[in-house]
Amino acid sequence: MKAREIMTKDLTGLSPEHSVKEALELLKKMRISGLPVIDKEGKLIGMLTEKEILSFVLPSYIGAVGRFIYEENPKSTRKKLEELVKLKVSQLMRKEVVTTTEEATLREVARIMLIHKARRLPVVDKAGKIVGIVARPDVLEAFIREAEEIK
């Protein structure tokens, strides 16, 4: 089985000009954790996931401070959220995105997901245009289907 056969072709993507507020609403509505960011020509230029949002709200140095427990929710969270909703998607998105191609095998897709800790992989053509997206459940389902066919 190839990525082409398991990817979702009916794409929902964000425009870099979208506000983060709109993006958040879309994520909530679709009940998913991340969306690809696509420019006017249909090229993939980034990815906006819950992770980017969480790491914007928390300080960048928490890892470096070491082990501790937050006992309170500081006021700065509210301020950060106010700043967050004013941002454009292009300002917050992750620009380096791991992708795959339509011809990639099922196992290759799974390998990339594991190695890069990616929950969903955009599928792009040679020109960098996005043609679909594969999420972990798609891969899992395909594996099960394949196993059943062998049986």
Next chain:
Amino acid sequence: MLKKFAILIAISLGLGFLSRNIGLNFQQATAISIFSASILGTLLFWDFRLGFALIGTSVLLVTRTIDLENVIKFASLDVILFLVGMMVLVGLLKESGFFAWIVQLILRVRNLTALKFVVIISVVSALLACAVDEVTAIIFMVAAIFEICDYFEVDAVPFLIISVLATNIGSAATVLGNPIGILIASKAGLSFEDFIIRAFPLAMICLAVAIFIVVIWYRKPIRKLERRIKEFGSNEMLIKLISVPPERDLKISLLVFGLTLVFISLHYRLELLWHLEPNTVLLTIPLFSSGCVMIWKWKKARDYIETDVEWWTLLFFMLLFAQAGTLKFTGVTDVLAKNLAELAGNSISTLTGIVLWASVIGSSILDNVVLVAAFIPVIQSFQGLNLNLQPLWWALLFGGCFGGNITLIGSTANIVALGILEKDKNIRINFFQWFWIGLTVGLITTGIVWVALLLLPIYR
């Protein structure tokens, strides 16, 4: 990019040809060319510095400017291993929550006033810098400052700058504060005790003066914070903000680190007692302690070595030391030292002034390890001229640390703190916003050191 590269090649080759013309031999000219390329490389191509250093050292070997045996000797494995050991211990402290515990202590200060806040962040920054190292210290000082400034809704920039200035001053106080501390101690044969007697008190006096300067300089932001503290009342929420469970690991880590510090401070006495070469105990204590950590935390031992030890920087240091050593090996620094001493009329006071101010200016632009690595062989060459080196070593130490305050790229602590500021607050401060206060503190504190080195007999 290409233009910068052309500048680098032109200057380093130019220096090589120039030194050929003034009568130095081929080896000496090569050593100068390669070393200046490495120094310029750190200035113009910071991200490529290790690549440059690797290639430069290879060229030195292939051109027989230096041999393998001496490259290894000058690479100063003793200093590198000491830094490895300390980095492992700092990694342990971080993981056990020690630094978060310090942040929590600062957040829990009772009856906070703005002035008290400034004094606390300055003193804690300086003391932590001299107990762990300046780069580690600044990260959690920034964390504490951001939380407090966010809570009282004031601009964090002035307080961040104050903390960085104090960190750089504090880093001169002990062998541990800055890589140049251990580098100088190892090359000059100075002990931890020497630092405690001669560097610590002077650094603390400079710190007090610096606090005085910043309190006047930043009187407006401090007054604003004072008003906010009165408005918001006590910092109840901050007191509860974070907690660090006082687990066994934290206690053991503190014990390990505390014992390490105790033995480091006693190293000179132990060496006398056991008839060991100078600084043998100083250099082995962090190794011994990190060895214990490796056994205690054997499951995570690899993590400490791979993530907490900054191999990139250490490898660069080794190659840089080797290249600076080549200057000594080929006799360049002997020529330079002789000319410098003649220029100074063989007066140690004049030379002290030259070393101090040259290293202050140099380290405000260059990484201070690069600067000190270049200076060390020159100072060692003065020994051949029968000069008393003591004041020169202290001048190099203080110059190398205090120069870092002058510009915003002056020291690693500055760069780290401003990096966090940009990432978390989206604030980019401009060169002059830093420069005027940095220069004022830098000049006055260096002035104090200059007077002390010239007048006080303990530096002779």
